Amino acid sequence: MVWIARLGLTDVRSHAALTVEAGPGLVVITGENGAGKTNILEAASLLVPGRGLRRAGLGEVARVGGAGGFGIAARVMAAGGGVEIGTGARAAAPERRVVRINGAARPAAALGEWLAMVWLTPAMDRLFVEAPAGRRRFLDRLVLALHPGHAREALRYDAAMRARSRLLAVEAGRSADPAWLAALEAAMAAHGAAMARARVDTVAALAEALGASGEDGFARPLIALADDSPEDLAAALRAGRARDAAAGRALSGPHRADLQVVHAAKGVPAARASTGEQKAMLIALVLAHAALVRARTGAAPVMLLDEVAAHLDAERRARLFARLAASGAQVWMTGTDRALFAEAGAATRLHLAAGRLCDAG
Numbered sequence: 141m142v143w144i145a146r147l148g149l150t151d152v153r154s155h156a157a158l159t160v161e162a163g164p165g166l167v168v169i170t171g172e173n174g175a176g177k178t179n180i181l182e183a184a185s186l187l188v189p190g191r192g193l194r195r196a197g198l199g200e201v202a203r204v205g206g207a208g209g210f211g212i213a214a215r216v217m218a219a220g221g222g223v224e225i226g227t228g229a230r231a232a233a234p235e236r237r238v239v240r241i242n243g244a245a246r247p248a249a250a251l252g253e254w255l256a257m258v259w260l261t262p263a264m265d266r267l268f269v270e271a272p273a274g275r276r277r278f279l280d281r282l283v284l285a286l287h288p289g290h291a292r293e294a295l296r297y298d299a300a301m302r303a304r305s306r307l308l309a310v311e312a313g314r315s316a317d318p319a320w321l322a323a324l325e326a327a328m329a330a331h332g333a334a335m336a337r338a339r340v341d342t343v344a345a346l347a348e349a350l351g352a353s354g355e356d357g358f359a360r361p362l363i364a365l366a367d368d369s370p371e372d373l374a375a376a377l378r379a380g381r382a383r384d385a386a387a388g389r390a391l392s393g394p395h396r397a398d399l400q401v402v403h404a405a406k407g408v409p410a411a412r413a414s415t416g417e418q419k420a421m422l423i424a425l426v427l428a429h430a431a432l433v434r435a436r437t438g439a440a441p442v443m444l445l446d447e448v449a450a451h452l453d454a455e456r457r458a459r460l461f462a463r464l465a466a467s468g469a470q471v472w473m474t475g476t477d478r479a480l481f482a483e484a485g486a487a488t489r490l491h492l493a494a495g496r497l498c499d500a501g
Contacts, residue, residue, distance in 0.1 A: 141219075142256070142440075143162070143442065144214050145215045145216070147183060147184055147214050148160075148214070150210060150211040150213075152179060152202075153176065153179035154179055155176055155179060155203065158176075165488070166461070166470075166471050167470065167490070168473050168475070169492055170490070171474075171493055172493070178446050180474075181446055184472060186227055187225055187227065187257070189284065190291070193261055199235055201229075207231055208234060213225070224241070224243065226238075227248075249291045249292040249295060252290075256433060256437075258426055258429060259446070265422075272396075282346065282429050285441045286338070286345070286433060286436060287341070289334075290335065293331045296327065297395070301393070303324050304324040304384075305389055307324070325378055328374070328393060332373055339365055343364065346429055346432055347362070347363050347364070349428040349431055358421070358459075359405065360404040361402065361410060363399060363425070368396070369396070369397070370392060377393070401425075423448070430468075430469050434467070434468050440467050442471075442472070443469050445471060447475055450475060457483055461483050461484045465485060465486075
């Protein structure tokens with residue numbers, strides 16, 4: 141098991157200074173609305189590549205009235221021992237992310253080598269009915285747990301795509317440097333192909349895992365990857381330069397992929413399922429993914445589940461907690477009502493009030 145044994149926050153959102161000590165398995169944090177529970181989960185989510193569970197800029201994470209930057213320090217335990225992970229931003233460069241692994245400076249993408257993570261938040265309850273971008277980010281979080289290099293490929297693809305868009309915009313109305321454009325398009329094609337391979341592998345394996353898991357109290361989703369990227373992306377980009385220049389963005393490539401989800405029992409798209417069924421399908425996806433990652437890597441991803449029990453009946457909550465306990469993952473859960481977690485069994489139980497954590501066991 142890979143798990144976060146200690147999580148320290150300095151000037152993160154509402155927390156000037158806070159340290160959370162947690163054990164493996166279930167971690168339950170309760171407190172009133174506005175106490176800062178989600179802020180703790182957001183800090184944990186920044187221990188992996190990406191912008192965290194709120195998709196916030198680094199400047200937004202820093203505490204208002206603080207020193208201007210913020211810091212997150214964690215002790216992560218794995219089979220080979222512990223590792224110290226730190227990330228944050230300095231006041232002098234509030235939007236520049238700093239990452240240190242055992243005291244050594246590393247790029248943010250390197251975080252994926254140490255910790256895999258997936259999360260569910262109330263904001264994701266409408267994931268299936270909103271724009272594809274949210275589903276694509278959700279999928280990429282699942283992919284990253286199985287293919288740590290996915291973050292690096294995505295960053296390089298995005299960098300090449302942005303550079304190409306800037307070049308097309310600057311050179312509008314005149315002949316752009318064809319060699320430069322060709323080099324950027326070749327980079328997009330190479331990194332895009334790596335992204336596509338990782339996504340295809342993850343979706344296929346996850347679909348198989350979902351089929352094996354059955355319903356078990358949660359609506360089973362059927363999933364597929366919708367990606368109409370041409371086989372020869374570099375050629376398509378070259379042919380579409382005028383179109384992309386007019387649009388101000390690339391209209392072909394894996395950045396337009398979508399995760400398609402269908403309610404298995406009803407045979408309807410997830411977008412047409414009830415709100416409760418959509419939440420159940422999200423939970424089913426996360427549980428199947430944890431089982432898949434554990435089977436492939438030997439360690440399930442850390443799960444961050446914000447207010448996950450709020451709209452589940454007692455029977456479904458009990459089934460959920462049993463599945464989570466059996467997942468082999470460390471699972472951080474938040475809620476306002478301690479009674480919602482009565483069936484959670486053995487867990488690290490903490491209560492947050494007035495910016496302080498106390499043992500709620």
